Amino acid sequence: MAKNENRRRALKNLIAGTAALSAGTMLSSFSPRTEATPFLLKGNVNHSVCRWCFSQLSVEELCIAAKDIGIKAIDLVGPKDWPTLQKYGLESSMCNGAEINLVNGFNDKRYHSTLLKNYSEMIPLLAKAGYKNLICFSGNRAGKDDETGLANCTEGLKQLTAIAEKNKVTLVMELLNSKINHKDYQCDKTPWGVELVKRVGSDNFKLLYDIYHMQIDEGDVIRTIRDNHRYIAHYHTAGVPGRNELDELQELNYPAIMKAIVATGFKGYVAQEFIPVKADKIASLRQAVALCDV
Template sequence: MSNVNRRNALKNIIAGTAAIGVSSGFSVLAMDKVEPNSTFGKLKGNINHSVCRWCFSGLDVETLCVEAKKIGLKGIDLVGPKDWAILKKHGLESTMCNGAEINLVDGFNDKQFHETLIKNYSAMIPLVAEAGYKNLICFSGNRRGKDDETGWANCVEGLKQLIPLAKKHKVTLVMELLNSKVNHQDYQCDRTSWGVELCKRLGSENFKLLYDIYHMQIDEGNVISTIKENHQYIAHYHTAGVPGRNEIDDSQELYYPAIMKAIHDTGFKGFVAQEFIPKNEDKIASLKKAISICDI
């Protein structure tokens, strides 16, 4: 995603999470559920569709929920606790929760951030579980001169302190793969192989990867083969067009129907979330088209 846009979105989400506090009584069930009037064709059910909140920040959460439900989406990605009640009202999941991270660059690969991260995630994991959600995003952070071995060792040291709590609450910590070539220079978990090695060292079903198709096309390509070879380590997928991170139509180089088929063929039961920045003035029309492309 856009470096600036995503960082700004995360700042807003983290601020909102801090504002509600971890002892707020958590009342996501307080709103009455709304039943939508669907205007989109019935989806095939082979892919569990979602969309990233930040890409549609021009719409308020309520409006995005209404439109997502009409299309047939099952949830919205990158939504923190302050908006969970709105999602619940519309029968949607927070398919990838956030709000525990510091930011994208200060992550588990640096020991100086462990105290804050462990405190944040220790508070957030029970909230995610209480809401009935399963996925909580995390980040490696930037290298800042650290070699691969140091990054892996530091990530293991920090994350292994959270794995028992995640296991207890049936929550999966999901580290996102981001490109370091265009959008997130110096990010350490910028290759599937790096993330897979971390998964192997942790050896837990409660830690997996978010395979961002856009990011990995930029940094390593070979998307379908990589998915087939490493699907057991992947809990979640993001989409966007390459180049540009815009619509996933024929203006970009990836053929998403084939990628979705490859994902489905692995037996994947998680979520695929659209994370493109719409160029079309009618952003919902772009979202509908993206879902139709990916609904194999």
């Protein structure tokens, strides 16, 4: 117990010593944190962070860091970690645990029975906990053309929309790049995902627009968001190329992208999903949030 308490105290000291950013520029320098210079967010963006990207921290340590920065939620956690988030007053902004994996998804009828069972059981758990979003995946093509994948996904997802609507839970399919990270993944372009949303025909099925992934596979991020925001329930970030920090080494203009998202009236969450490579992981997270806080 003493060891755990010392670890928590050390983490708090690390956070307290992390420099504060000016959010006005990507290359802002750090200055010491004091009571007179708190880290203040504008309130236009609901910030979250993906659990798996900070696996070197315990869930509790990540919650402590998130609270200090002003992050409201943690992404991609399942039921076993919800009590820890609740302890710190944080939301589970994108829940997981019902999917089989990223490869075997709704585009293959062989997995429908397992997926329907998993999601039918998980959706009421989200509702009971007060959470709204549950991630899902198309799965890999494995030789299936676009139309077959769309038809199979539609058939499977339509069997879940009634229970999702009843529990006020949104099933959210993530757009992933198939060029670099997820070879053969089918839901790899916004038009394919949008067509699936239209076919399912429920307000309780939408897309997770991962800015990193879609920059790689299709680009034209801001125009795509403006044209398709009504089909998007959630956003993820990361630097391109590399999926690392949102710094001067990557190509995306995140303040401009965030302004475009805010301009659509979006009230959901934007989750940081970069893999930090710098020594001070929490400083990297703080910098990313400041950059995206428009």
